[in-house]
Amino acid sequence: MRLLLAISLLVTGTLAVVSDHQFEMLAKKVEDLTRQLMLTELSIGERARADADSGIKQIRTTNDGTKSYFTQTHSYNSVCSIHEHSNYDRTVGMGEFIATMNGVEFRTRHNDYKLRMPSKTSKNYNQQDDIPFPPVPPSVLAKRNLQEQVHEMQNYFRAFAFQNHNFRDYRPYFKPVLCYLEGTWTTSTKSIDEPFQSDRHSIDAESWFDLQEKIRFTSYTGGKHYLENFSYLPTTIMNMINGTPEYAQWNYRISCHPLSFDLPLSAIKPVDDMAGRIAHKMNLTRYAHTRSARFTLARRFGRENHFQWEDGFGNFKDSAYHNGLLDKIMNEIPGKDNYGAVLHDNTFGMDTLDPRKVNATLLNTAYYHRRFKHDKKGAMGIRDVHRGFSDSNLFVAQTSNPKVAPMKIHYCAKNEHTHHKECKTEAVRYTYAIPLELIYLTPLFSWNPHNLKYVDRRDRKGQQAIIEGGKRNGGTTVDKAYNGTSFKLFYKTPVEFFHGTNVDKDKADTDRGAVGVLDRHGALKKVVSSGQRITLPDIPGVGKLRLRYPIMPLTREGNQVGKELDAVKDVLNHLKNFGGYLDQKPSALAGSALTQADSHFRTSVTNQDPPGHHFHELYIDYDDMQDLAKGLTVTVGTTTDNSHSHQLEISYDANTHTYKIHKCDGKATCWDGHSAVLYSMD
Structure with a gap:
């Protein structure tokens, strides 16, 4: 600090006329101002901690309404x-x-991000291993031919979908x-x-200062940034x-941890994010099958968790708890010292103890936790302590890694x-963490x-040989098929395993659907x-099967308004159970006043090449369905599959009670071979 002050005075030409006493006073003033800046930052942080829990706040806005x-x-x-x-x-x-956070x-x-976990063999900062x-x-491997392997593999997926490990013990293969x-x-x-590897993205800046300037400009x-x-x-x-400030830079990463135990789907149920499902005119069950849905975990394993196989998730009673299933999972995840670390915290002369143990057992603070206890009762007569004054979602872990900035205290x-x-x-x-999503890895x-x-x-040479300098694009002919697979052309599941290759799509998705790959003998x-x-995608005898369950908490759930809204939603959604708590009982809702959900259809499957094996999905809103019933035609766009979509003019045949494609992209038939019949998905 003194050196910086001396340089600044020298540059301004005033150093020669400043006495030692004045110099000391100026240094003290600068130090006081820096200290005040730290206190201002503390005030802002405390306000943020009081207003919201750790969690997700917002994604990028792309549309208005x-x-x-x-x-x-x-x-x-x-x-x-x-x-x-x-x-x-x-x-x-x-x-x-x-x-x-x-x-x-x-x-x-x-x-x-990638399916990687903290290292089991190294304590190096941010060192990761492949899961x-x-x-x-x-x-499956014991079967003699492809057809038998496909059928046996489908049996394992059927067992997982129905959570029936007696039919096939899927648990060693669905992690x-x-x-x-x-x-x-x-x-x-x-x-x-x-902070973490991605095969597709990295921070586009040469220094933190460069990044901050780019953020200032775009804000x-x-x-x-077009690549985000x-x-x-x-x-x-x-x-x-x-008198010298120590700066610290915030950074984050996304990592993963394979659970040490099986997690049945009965312990997962959807959260009612009502704004999203009302915007899409969906009930909760249907919304839970979309990419928009968020889920929550049961407090524990038990018979009170009921698996609803027709929905693909569980149902359980909501209740308060201290150490629940989420804590059990997070307690397995290490901080920056990675797996195998052992650290203890006795700041302020108090041992940090494990709240899961009856006796006084030191808590291994190198792993993520949100609760601990002391061996003495506090001012409120309790020993158990929750990390953060009012943050339900804050998990912390201690580390000894010098790349993490320390916080110092004199006491x-x-x-x-x-x-x-x-x-x-x-x-x-210390480092902080919140859960993002549960993912089930499969034998595929x-x-x-x-x-x-x-x-x-x-x-690198082998990677180029797969595409032969761009001549091979995965087409379903011998001269266009990929000559092998790689980390970014990871195509090896036979098309026979699925009935169709598509589900709901997003513009950011990069999967192409069915492609051609040459085997080791040159066969397509x-x-x-x-x-x-x-x-x-749809598996015969199973249906569509969800494998990613987002469970990230939200910041707004930590403030009074968010908690009140959640309570109101529960009352509105469960009037039979909670209606008695209302001062005035609501009158029954007229069914005709309810907004009707969109109807869900798909086209027939086509194997015409190009573009290859696929089908499309489409949604028709309630008003258009009414027009169809009156004999009118309506125009609807399909999902994008195999790199294309269709504009369909649809009609309803009252004699056969079927919905048909009247025109496809302005022509009598679809160029890629879809039949005129549409199939209901509701």
């Missing part, structure tokens, strides 16, 4: 901007979002993984420190040491043995019944992507 709920919050077409890159081996699609608000880049893919069931958002203050304040203009590779990550003054406490007051200065390092990652060649990502095989999906 006549009602506020027609625009994005934490969700709209997809919660937290999730999407699919199932043509990649490990990429999980997730866009930008704004989050708050322990009072720090920040905005991410486009994330597209092992589930193996293929031996009974739950929790992916989480982790944030901390770091000592890397100059050069950009990319001023309302613009954006900017992120707003704040800087703070962490400590003052002998005095009475020694219990000598009864003398002892003073000391301590520095602790490992299943390769055609024995297609996989080229390692480090083999039609396959679909084997990477992580939100929902699998």
Whole structure:
């Protein structure tokens, strides 16, 4: 600090006329101003902590509407901007979002994180390992031909869908993984420190200063980086040491953790984000099958959790709890010291104890937790302590890694043995985390019944051979099919496994549907992507199967308005159970006044090549359905599948009670071979 002050005075030419006393006074003033700046930042942080819990706040807005709920919050077409890159081996699609963690608000880049976990062999900062893919069931591999393998593999998916491990014990092959958002203050304040790998995105800046300038510019203009590779990550003054400020840079990452136990679907149920489903005119059950839905976990395993196989999720009674199922999962996840670390915290002379233990057992603070206890009762007569004054979602973990900025404290406490007051200065390092989503990994990652060649990502020459310099594009002919597979052309699941290859689509999705790949003998095989999906396409005898369950908390759930709104939603949704708590009983709602949901249809499946095996989905709103019943025609757009969509003119045949395509893209028939018949999906 003194050096900086001296330089500034020298530059202004006033150093020679400043006395030592004046110099000391100026240095003290600058130090006081810096201290006041730290206190101002503390005030802002405390206000943020009081107003909201740690959680997701907002995704990027892309549309407007006549009602506020027609625009994005934490969700709209997809919660937290999730999407699919199932043509990649490990990429999980997730866009930008704004989050708050322990009072720090920040905005991410486009994330597209990978299925990776903290290292089990290294304590290096942000060191990660690939999460092992589930193996293929031996009974599948034992089958003699493709048809039998497909049928047996479908049996395992049927067992998972119905949660029936007696039919097939699916549990060793369907592995739950929790992916989480982790944030901390770091000592890397100059050069950009990319916190986690992505095969598709990275921060587009040469330094933190460069990034901050780009954020200032895009915030001023309302613009954006076209690849969404900017992120707003704040800087703070962490400590003052002998008059010199110690700066810290906020950074985050998304990582994953494979659970040590099976997590039945009965312990997961949808959250009623009413704004999103009203905007889409859906009831909760239907909304739960979309990308917009968010879910919550039961307080524990037990018979009170009922699996609803027809819905694909559970049902359980909501209740308060202390250490629940989410705590059990998060307690398995390490902080920046990675797996195997052991740390204890006895700041202020108090041991931090494990609240799950009856006896006085030190809590391993190197793993994420939101509760601890002391061996003595506090002022309110309780020993258990929740991390954060009022933050229900804040999980913390201690670390010894020097790349995490420390917070220092000087305190005095009475020694219990000598009864003398002892003073000391301590520095602790902590990181924060919130859950993002539960993902079920399946044996499709490992299943390769055609024995297609996989080229390692480090083999640049082999990667080029797959596409032959762009000559091969995955077409379903021998001269156009890919010559093998790779980390970003992860196609090896036979098309016969699914009935159709599409589900709801997003513009950010990169999967192409069915493609052609040559096997090791040069024979053409039609396959679909084997990477992580939100929902699998229709499996014969199973249906569509959800594999990603977003469980991220929201910031607004931590303030009084959010809690009141959640209570009101429960009353409105469950008048039979909660109506008695109202001062005035509501009159019955007339059924005719209710908004009708859109009707869901799909086209027939076509195998015409090009474009290959696929079908499309479409939604017809209630008013258009009424017009169809009157004999009128309506025009509807389909989903995008195999890189194209259709504009359909639809009519209703009252004699056969069928909906038919009257015109397709202005012509009598669809160019890719869909029949005229539409099939109801409701």
